[in-house]
Amino acid sequence: MATAREHPAVAAIRKxxxxxxxxxxxxxxxxxxxxxxxxxxxxxxAEPYPKGGFGFCDVVLGWDMMDVCYDNTTVTGWQHGFPDALARLDLDTVRHVPWDNGVPFFLGEFINADGTPHPVCPRQTLKRVLKRAEKMGFQVMTGMEFEWYNFAETPQSWAAKKGVAPEPLTPGMFGYSLLRVNQNRDFFNAIMDDMLAFGVPVEGLHTETGPGVYEAAIGFSEALEQADRAILFKTGTREIGARFGIMPSFMAKPHQPLPGCSGHIHQSLSDGKSNLFFDAKAPRRMSKLFESYLAGQVACMMEFGPMIWPTINSYKRLVDGFWAPVKPTWGMDNRTASFRVIAGSPKATRLETRCPGADVNPYLAMAAVIAAGLDGVEKGLKLTAPPITGTNQGAEHIARAPRTLIETTRNFRESKIARDWLGDTFVDHFAATREWEWRQWLDAVTDWEMKRYFEII
Structure with missing residues (x-):
């Protein structure tokens, strides 16, 4: 029987x-x-804590994306026997999956036995940053954009190809193409319509430059809701694609000679009523708060490197001469800068952080960019660096981003700022998982090596 205090989502399912x-x-x-x-x-x-929640094997925090368990972590691991961790559903995330017979769907997060947030849970990590923002008097508003490649493959056909030569959905470099959209309009419309029905509104969807590349902008929202939408968008797009024999890939750089795939994050701060980044009287219409937030990202975004470039492949995207920015620079409506200031109306003024790739964990990438920005606000940083013009003009003295996961991971592990915002337990655990990822790369024998050395050396 329902109780008087039962959450509306639970009551609806019961009914x-x-x-x-x-x-x-x-x-x-x-x-x-x-x-x-x-x-x-x-x-x-769905009952309130301590009665509610359910056991979920903590191996999901202790293995990599291929289900291989880490051998270098302490929070979870073989030494603990991979027990159940307590998972709690966020009942406010309720939605129905339109391509799965409308089954009710909820997102959850991990908590400790005493009900406190689990220190390495990605969703809890973002919530930790947002709680600090709230104490500062800010509501963080964000929007994510993803670029991704689409291939005419299935898991079976891809396995048969042993990871070589996926077939692009469409040929050629054809950005903003209505012709290419029309060739796959059922898939294209399904993304727009099914995602909206799934509670993930897509503001814009178009082809990007590259064979079979699409770009989507997810509707602006409060940051936790946006991260939920973003992770559901990536999963949902794959599930929708499977209906049409299409395999989407959110790899940062699937093809060496072609542009990579971004995961841009738009941000602004609100007091619940107005956009605090806008100042009509300022020369650039940027408030002092906006300048300090931007100064924070310019100063310390690189210390959060593995949270925005989490894989070996992430760094193949960071090459000169392509769209991905390679230095911690800012500019006014400049898409070649890491931090693009969009200063216009009170509603539209925002920062677009263009560093992250499409391969990010949205919870962690969002936690990183917000923490870096708010660190600048807390410290009252001044925006002393001038904006760049063109492609890195004016950035000759600025060091470029590291080119490997192990470099950014070592910087992250040593970062006092990251530890301050994310906690020692998370920093140590996440750094260990990235070191593991690097070791898997070191052990791998690649196609490049075979082609280069097999016959000649």
Missing amino acids: SGASKVKVAVSDIDGVLRGKYLHRDKFLGT
């Missing part, structure tokens, strides 16, 4: 007679891990 619900949590890499729960199990799970 609907739904036989099951679908739940998911984010692992370290931003891969959604989930399951179906029987209706009765869900109703018990």
Whole structure:
């Protein structure tokens, strides 16, 4: 029987007679891990703490994206036996999956046995940063954009090809093409329509430059909701694509000679009523708050490197002469800068952080950029660096971003700023997972090596 204090989402499911619900949590890499729960199990799970919650093997925080367990972590690992961690559903995330018979869906997060946030849970890490922002008097508003390649493949065909030569959905470099959209309009429309029905509104969707490349902008929202939308967009796009024999890939750089795939993050701060980044009287219409927030990212964004460039492949995107920025620079409506200031109306004024790739865990990337910006606000940093013009003109003295995951990971591990905002436990754990990823690369024998050395050397 329903209680007087029951959450509306739970009451609706109880009344609907739904036989099951679908739940998911984010692992370290931003891969959604989930399951179906029987209706009765869900109703018990949805009770308030300490009665509510359910066990979810903590291996999802202790293995990589290929389900291989880390051997260098302490929070979870073989030494602990991979017990159940307590997962709690955020009942406010309720939505229905339109391509799965409308099954109710919830996102969850990990908590400790005493109900406190789990220190390495990605969603809790973002919430930790947002809680500090709230104490400062700010509501953080964000929007994510993703670029990704689409291939005419299935998991079976891709496995048969052994990871070589995926077939692009369409040929050629054809950005903003209505012709290419029309050739795959059922898939294109399904992304727009099904995502909207799934509670992930897409503001804009178009082809990007590259064979089979699309770009989507997710509707602006409060930051936690935006990160939820972003991780659901990546998973949902893959599930929708499978209906059409299409395999989307959010790799940062699938092809060496072609542009990579971004995961840009738009941000502004609000007091709940107005955009605090806008100042009509300022020369650039940028408030002093906006300048300090931007100065924070210019000063310390690189210390959060592995959170915005989390994979080996991330750094293949950071090459000179392509669209991805390679230095911590800022500019006025300059798409070649890492930090693009869009200063216009009170509603539209915002910062676009263009460093992250499409391969990010949205919770962690968003936590990183917000923490870097708010660190500048807390310290009252001044925006002393001038904006660049053109492509890095005026940035000759600025050091470029590191080119390898192990470099950014070592910087991250040593960062006092990262530890201040994210906590020692998270920094140590995440750094260990990135060191693991680097070691897997060191052990790998690649196609490049075979082609270069097999016959000649």
